[in-house]
Amino acid sequence: MSDSSRPVRRSLFLHAPTRRAPRVMLERMLALVDDDTPPDGPHGPVAVLERRLAELLGKERALFFPSGTMAQQTALRVHADRRGHRTFAAHPHSHLDVWEEQGYNAVHGLRFRRTGDPHELMRAADLAAIGEPLAAAVWELPQRDLGGLLPEWDDLREQVALVRATGAAAHLDGARLWEAQTYYRRPFAEIAGLFDTVYVSLYKSLQGVRGAVLASDAATVAAAGVWRQRLGGGIGDAWPLALAALVHLDTLADEMPAYREHAIAIAAAINADGVALAHPDPPQTPLFHVHLPVPRQDAERAGAELLAEHGVQLWGRVRSASVPGRCSFEVSVGENAMEFTPDEVVALLRDLVARARPA
Numbered sequence: 001m002s003d004s005s006r007p008v009r010r011s012l013f014l015h016a017p018t019r020r021a022p023r024v025m026l027e028r029m030l031a032l033v034d035d036d037t038p039p040d041g042p043h044g045p046v047a048v049l050e051r052r053l054a055e056l057l058g059k060e061r062a063l064f065f066p067s068g069t070m071a072q073q074t075a076l077r078v079h080a081d082r083r084g085h086r087t088f089a090a091h092p093h094s095h096l097d098v099w100e101e102q103g104y105n106a107v108h109g110l111r112f113r114r115t116g117d118p119h120e121l122m123r124a125a126d127l128a129a130i131g132e133p134l135a136a137a138v139w140e141l142p143q144r145d146l147g148g149l150l151p152e153w154d155d156l157r158e159q160v161a162l163v164r165a166t167g168a169a170a171h172l173d174g175a176r177l178w179e180a181q182t183y184y185r186r187p188f189a190e191i192a193g194l195f196d197t198v199y200v201s202l203y204k205s206l207q208g209v210r211g212a213v214l215a216s217d218a219a220t221v222a223a224a225g226v227w228r229q230r231l232g233g234g235i236g237d238a239w240p241l242a243l244a245a246l247v248h249l250d251t252l253a254d255e256m257p258a259y260r261e262h263a264i265a266i267a268a269a270i271n272a273d274g275v276a277l278a279h280p281d282p283p284q285t286p287l288f289h290v291h292l293p294v295p296r297q298d299a300e301r302a303g304a305e306l307l308a309e310h311g312v313q314l315w316g317r318v319r320s321a322s323v324p325g326r327c328s329f330e331v332s333v334g335e336n337a338m339e340f341t342p343d344e345v346v347a348l349l350r351d352l353v354a355r356a357r358p359a
Ligand SMILES: Cc1ncc(COP(=O)(O)O)c(C=O)c1O
Pocket: 066, 067, 068, 069, 070, 095, 096, 140, 144, 173, 175, 176, 201, 211, 212
């Protein structure tokens, strides 16, 4: 149920539970259960998932974590301890700094070096200007808070090479690596191969329940395993989370290009209409932002009305904007958003903006 009295019937929001009701998810997971295999053994879901993701990403080993927050802080801790430097570089919108209560510092004594302009992607020149020894640099592909922007492949390679030449590690925040891959159109292992450590989420593109995997060489993963235990993440019976992620692992890479095409079609329709602004134009990945010409509170009120009257949800969260009288929300096309035609999204946005504007 939403905070209004009507349940969400249809939603543009990737994580809305419309197609992911517990019974539906459990049935999909049940189809993968093998009653003869111990769930926590070497052939259980966690071990299978770790092996399959290590293979997909071209890394020696992969390790399950209960969350990306724990996996990434752990990766940076291992890189820092090895190198004897406490600073890591990342984009100002890095999840590590914005959404994790600065756990890298509170828990691990690490220092965050904001790198680049908050409204633009990190550039090689930003990294070159750092001028102090780093433990690691972090790339978030795609950069979610910039509407899923990605650096061009050669630019990315140059950035990573520049950082690694200083002895620092390159870490990939690949929470949405499947989305990024639709733009680069290179094998996952080639993208992951640029980086020393790679984290992928089990519940974003993969649409599982929760959890993360950190992939790297065997020694780094062994060191990460020690930290996972110290932080309380060594849960031996994580198999339901792994099973939920395995449900989509076989099909996701084939589905993602269609999600990207649909994102491009929706964004084109929005921009052709002009009631709102889709950015980037065209989207590089299945993820983009919709900027609305109304203040956040008014958009939220109008969105709640649409939900109450029609059972249609447009977003998970509305973001305020530095430009007065504007706000934005994220669209990440997956199973949920595929149910909306571009024209339908435009009609909904028109309705929304009309309701949000004071009479
Ligand atoms: C880009 C990015 N990195 C890391 C995380 C952390 O993942 P978790 O929620 O599993 O801790 C998120 C979660 O939203 C994210 O969007």
